[in-house]
Amino acid sequence: LPMVARMATDDYVGFTFFVGCMAMMAASAFFFLSMNSFDRKWRTSILVSGLITFIAAVHYWYMRDYWSGFAESPTFFRYVDWILTVPLMCVEFFLILRVAGAKTSLMWRLIVLSVIMLVTGYVGEAVDRDNAWLWGLISGIAYFVIVYDIWLGKAKKLAIEAGGSVLTAHKTLCWFVLVGWAIYPVGYMAGTPGWYDGIFGGLDLNVVYNIGDAINKIGFGLVIYGLAVSQSEKTL
Template identity: 35%
Template sequence: MVAGNPHSRAAAAHPRDSGHFRGPTSTLSQKVSVLPACTQRTFADCAAGTGLRAYREHASLGGLRFARASAGPKPNPHCHGPTGPRPNTVRRRIVDFQIVQAFFMLGFVAMAAGTLWFYLERNDLKPEHRSVATYAAVITFIAAIMYYVMKDVVKFPGGEITAADVDATLPLRYIDWLLTTPLLLVEFALIVALAGALKKGLLTKLIIADLVMIVFGYLGEIGTPGSVTNWLFFGISTLGWLYIVYVVFTLKLGADAPAHVSRAVGIMKWFVIAGWAIYPIGTATQEFIELGGGDAALAISIAAIIYVIADVLNKVGFGLIAVRAAKQS
């Protein structure tokens, strides 16, 4: 959907004293109301030079990122004089959001397919090893449910959405991670146990560090960008992840460990170290784009796509390695 020409004579001829166009500009206001990235209020603010920063003040999501205030007006690169967003920018934003919507659907399909595959593979394992496939299937099943809900939140396929709709998936993501990341560590411990190297208390320590990482990561996400508390929460969350990396990386298998188990544990270590690092990279990318005065909608869209890719790799890929090791044992 492409809005009408925002350079119309009516748009430039009437005042915007309350943030809404008046009088004979009602037709323009109706067109503005269907723009995917702006409301009528923010379209007028865009002409005043506040753009998405004003949108962050007025689009409340119950404490999420778009409810946070942003001090002072700042020129919006998507504003073109007193007439609002350029038509090309509007069309680009629609395409950007369609890509994001498609990625959420891709996440659901990948998780659902992974669940089915792990369930079918379970019967090919020895009874004492079937719990590996069970955990892998449960992890992807939870993720599939959450992605099914999230794809509806972003109105797939082709619904008109704003960056606020994409950002509204944030609590759902953290519910997913709060449930699935401890299970991923349990799955890792099961493979380590095949080599006889699982020490008492190791899994408990990893899960506690994981919960610290997730909980404080969420607090950092809903805080004010650039604030001291935000950086503090982000730092604590990162420390939790670094502790997990340290414990996993320093884990030593016995010399008598089967070669296929040693190989699987080595690969799974890199999933935890490198694969899990994708999440803070996505969060940091979004934060720095916003703090630098960039396009907040673009920042949120990029982070959402990064999270989908990371979820598929770390849940489905991790499970594939674990099930393969169990099958060879």
């Protein structure tokens, strides 16, 4: 009994699931194994980057199997993954802004917003598809508030106070959230019925989500890694 299913050579969704799975595993090894080369105060951030890709690796493992076995969108596992990794990305914002005295309330605010964004997204995608546009709208509002908070709100102020490479890293992460995360609503519109059918109907929701995840999870982690590198060079 083989452990992998037979894969059609033109199964591009399957391809992105398998590539994504391995990329997440490799990224986890990279973050976990390099964390001890840095100053103690950066280790936790890199460890959390590794946790994010590790969690994704496990769920891509399920999802690639689910896809090859049932040829069905693994919505359930997609959201199990997000409900854990997106809050951890909010933790990352907090961790790098701690040098400027960020409080845990900032972290919890972002976490709550991200949970609202994901729960309403799940309802629209899986439970109440008829009103997908409405759930997507609520989800989008939560997303918008997150964008506002980090670009112009409290988090931004702290980043300016910290200055230097923390400010640079914060700015890059802000771009990830504004542009990288915006990939997901596109996938959502491609995969749910609504007035937007004509615009995004041709795209495959899973390919879009898989590309988004690779950029956002691994890229996000590498920004933190780069920050740790630049800060450690300064102290050495």
